[in-house]
Amino acid sequence: NLSDTLKKLKITAVDKTEDSLEGCLDCLLQALTQNNIETSEKIQASGILQLFASLLTPQSSCTAKVANIIAEVAKNEFMRTPCVDAGLISPLVQLLNSKDQEVLLQTGRALGNVCYDSHSLQSQLINMGVIPTLVTLLGVHCHNAALTEMCLVAFGNLAELESSKEQFASTNIAEELVKLFKKQVEHDKREMIFEVLAPLAENDAIKLQLVEAGLVECLLEIVQEKVDSDKEDDVAELKTASDLMVLLLLGDESMQKLFEGGKGNVFQRVLSWIPSNNHQLQLAGALAIANFARNDGNCIHMVDSGIVENLMALLDRHVEDGNVTVQHAALSALRNLAIPVVNKAKMLSAGVTETVLKFLKSEMPPVQFKLLGTLRMLIDAQAEAAEQLGKNVKLVERLVEWCEAKDHAGVMGESNRLLSALIRHSKSKDVIKAIVQSGGIKHLVTMATSEHVIMQNEALVALALIAALELGTAEKDLESAKLVQILHRLLADERSAPEIKYNSMVLTCALIGSESLYKEVQDLAFLDVVSKLRSHENKSVAQQASLTEQRLAVES
Numbered sequence: 001n002l003s004d005t006l007k008k009l010k011i012t013a014v015d016k017t018e019d020s021l022e023g024c025l026d027c028l029l030q031a032l033t034q035n036n037i038e039t040s041e042k043i044q045a046s047g048i049l050q051l052f053a054s055l056l057t058p059q060s061s062c063t064a065k066v067a068n069i070i071a072e073v074a075k076n077e078f079m080r081t082p083c084v085d086a087g088l089i090s091p092l093v094q095l096l097n098s099k100d101q102e103v104l105l106q107t108g109r110a111l112g113n114v115c116y117d118s119h120s121l122q123s124q125l126i127n128m129g130v131i132p133t134l135v136t137l138l139g140v141h142c143h144n145a146a147l148t149e150m151c152l153v154a155f156g157n158l159a160e161l162e163s164s165k166e167q168f169a170s171t172n173i174a175e176e177l178v179k180l181f182k183k184q185v186e187h188d189k190r191e192m193i194f195e196v197l198a199p200l201a202e203n204d205a206i207k208l209q210l211v212e213a214g215l216v217e218c219l220l221e222i223v224q225e226k227v228d229s230d231k232e233d234d235v236a237e238l239k240t241a242s243d244l245m246v247l248l249l250l251g252d253e254s255m256q257k258l259f260e261g262g263k264g265n266v267f268q269r270v271l272s273w274i275p276s277n278n279h280q281l282q283l284a285g286a287l288a289i290a291n292f293a294r295n296d297g298n299c300i301h302m303v304d305s306g307i308v309e310n311l312m313a314l315l316d317r318h319v320e321d322g323n324v325t326v327q328h329a330a331l332s333a334l335r336n337l338a339i340p341v342v343n344k345a346k347m348l349s350a351g352v353t354e355t356v357l358k359f360l361k362s363e364m365p366p367v368q369f370k371l372l373g374t375l376r377m378l379i380d381a382q383a384e385a386a387e388q389l390g391k392n393v394k395l396v397e398r399l400v401e402w403c404e405a406k407d408h409a410g411v412m413g414e415s416n417r418l419l420s421a422l423i424r425h426s427k428s429k430d431v432i433k434a435i436v437q438s439g440g441i442k443h444l445v446t447m448a449t450s451e452h453v454i455m456q457n458e459a460l461v462a463l464a465l466i467a468a469l470e471l472g473t474a475e476k477d478l479e480s481a482k483l484v485q486i487l488h489r490l491l492a493d494e495r496s497a498p499e500i501k502y503n504s505m506v507l508t509c510a511l512i513g514s515e516s517l518y519k520e521v522q523d524l525a526f527l528d529v530v531s532k533l534r535s536h537e538n539k540s541v542a543q544q545a546s547l548t549e550q551r552l553a554v555e556s
Contacts, residue, residue, distance in 0.1 A: 002031050002039065006046040021055075025065040032072040040073040049086035056091035058098050067092065067106035074113035083114045084121065093125065096133045101144055104137060108150035112157065122157060126164050130154075135171040142180060152192045159199035168200055174209035181218055187233045194240045201244060207251035211258060216266050219245045227278055235280075242284035245270070249291035259292055262301040267292065274310045279323050282314055286329035293336035303343045308334070312355045319358045324367060327359060331370035338377035348378060348385050360398050365408040372402075372414035379425050390422035390431030396438045403443035416447040417455060420462040432470040441466070441477035448486055453497045456490075460503035467510035475514050484511070484520035491529045498538035505530065505541075505548040512555050527552050 009024040031039040043049065055066045070088060073079045083089075088110075095107040111130070115121035138151040155173070158164045177193055177200075184190045197215070200206045210216075222241040226234040249255045258266040270292075273285030289307060293299045302308075315322075315330050334356070338347055352374070359371050379386040389395055402415035419440050422431050435441065444466075447459035463483070466474050490496050490504045508526060511517040530552065533545035 002027075002042055005031070006042065006048055009048055010046070010051065021062050022065065025062055025069065028069055029065065029072070032069065036072060037076060040076050040079050043069075043073055044079060044082050049082055049088070053087045053091050056088070056095060058095065058100075058103075063095065063098075064100065064102040064106045067095065067103065067110045071106055071109035071113050074110060074116070080114050080116070080118070089114065089121070089124065090128075093128050093130060096130060096137070101141060101147060104141070105144075105146050105150055108134075108147070108154060112150070112154055116157075119161060122161055123163055126158060126161065126167060129167075131158060131164060131167040132171050135168075135173050135176060138176050138180070139172070142176075142183075148180065149192065152196055155196040156192075156199075159196055165200070165203040165206065169203060169205040169209070173200065174206060174213040174215070178210065178213040178215050178218065181215070187237060190237065191240070194244065197244060198240075198247070201247045204251040204253065207248050207254040208257070211248055211254045216245065216248065216258060220266065220269050223273075223281065227276070227281065238278075239280050242273075242280055246284050246287045246291060249288055252294070255291055255294065256298075259298055262298070262305060271307070271310070274314050279326060283323070283326050283329050286311065286314065286326060286333050290329060290333040290336050293333060293339075296340040299337050299340045299343055303337055303346055308337060308347055308350050308352060311337075312350070312352065315355050315358070324362075324364045327362070327364075328366045328370055331356065331359070331367065331374050335370060335374040335377050338374060341381070344378055344380065344382050344385075348382060353378060353385065353389065357392075357395065360395060365405070365411050368402060368405075369408075369410045369414055372399075372411065372418050376414065376418045376421050379421055381425060383426055383428075386422050386425035387428045387431055390426050390428060391434055393434060393438070396422075396434050396440065400435075400438045400440045400443065403440070413450075413452075413455065416443055416450075417458060420444060420447065420458040423462040423465050424458065427465060427469070429469050432466050433473055436466075436470070436474050436477060439477075441474050442481040445478065445481035445483050445486060448483075448490070453500065456497075456500050457503060460500065460507055464503065464507045464510050467507060467513070471510070471513050475517065478511075478514075479516060479520075484517060484524060488524045488526060488529065491526070491533065498536070498541045501533060501536070501541050502538075502544050505533075505544045509548055509551050512551060518555065521552070522556060527556075 005024050005027040008020065009028070012021045012024055028039070028043070052066055052070065056063055060066075070083060070092070074083055092107050092111050092114075095103055098104055098107070111125065115125060134151050134154055138148065141147040155168075159168065177197060181190065181193050184193065197210070201210060219241040222237055223245075226238040226241075229235065229238075249258065258264055260267065270285055270288040273281040274289070276282060276285070289302065289311065293302060311330050311333055315327065318326050318330075334347070334352060337343055338352070356371055356374050359367055362368055362371070375389065379389060396419075399415045399419050402411050403419065405411045405415070419435060423435065435444075444459050444462055448456055448463065450456050450459070463478075467478075487504045487508055490500055491508075496504075508521060508530075511521060527549060530545050530548045534542055534549065536542045536545060
């Protein structure tokens, strides 16, 4: 009878007569096995939980059974708070220093179940120092499968919390996990370790520790083993291993260590993934290149060693009904490689723009976004390329269309920036005419009101070039886009950055050549706003205000 057992347990818990205590605990465990929920409710109602704290002592032979009962009742959500209120967490944490493997196993289960899904309780455990203790346990008891699994489950839960990363980084967790990983042959066991490695590898210090502990070699081995397999488990493991590899490359130190001046074994192996027939490896290879391409030195080395041609060949394989994630990754890599000035001309002459333009018809915003970014990087200060692209009517029409992609702010912003860049870098009348004819002017005017100063500036410089080179052609569009009213607002607004005020005045002066636009300037009393700016704290703004005031005064 459960009620009798609970009454007897109350008495024996106080007397601590081990034999009777053990018998009561066995009865309770049996009852929990038969009907966990009902038994847990009766345990809660009996008030016995409060006595459990005093039974959780290293000396007692019943400790493992008490911890086991706590682990069982805490499988029920309604029992977790009562366990915490009964003060069970602190004695359980103390027991993690026990030498008894059964005590350790049941204690770990109990803590895991009581704190399950509760970030505040898990944080409490972290503050009580369980992480270094568990890492030590993993090293000492690596031959005990059940204890190893308990540690891995605990790490998996705790690693989700940002506050745990610093503590993990101060232990030798990387070394222990890699050691354990090398011994595993079963898919399920490896998967458990992967589930701990992924959240830990988000921390840059741990990334480096994992690289130094030899995780990358293990991952490359898995890729080699599984690449030709169609088995579901193998396909999943290949994906996990290659994804983790890319994640390790997100840390600057770990990435540079693996790059080894472009001669590293890891770098070479990753390169060989790009021409593979496996989409997952193509994706991981392209993402890895994008991550290696995070500083100028690496980018220059990679372009010189022919990686651009590999990426172009990969993109060519994905033009018709291609894999969107591969397209996105390969374009990301090309965009990063195009950042150093010395790479632009080399990439242009390799035919990168022609390859990238094949994706103009893509309807996938992530691909559109990277395509735009790649083109913008390539034409930076490259007048000839900017002119060539700016005269490409299909491209300009697509840009104007994407400037209206209200659902995709990134695509909309990049389209505007590329339109402006085509004008700024080409300074070509033909490019301006193409943009006017495609209806792009209104978007550049709207861009001048962007919340990002850099975009406002790019728009104003492009509009000033339009006004200087093709004012007659663009006049009507500038009028209907209400450019003059916008300039007045930018100059009058105290929050406008100095460079915005400066470029707004330069543009205002350029508009004087148009009768209709100049009339709007006069009607809005620009002189009053500009004269106030003569005393602006920024010297360039103050000087431009004097010049603009003179121009406006002369004209009037």
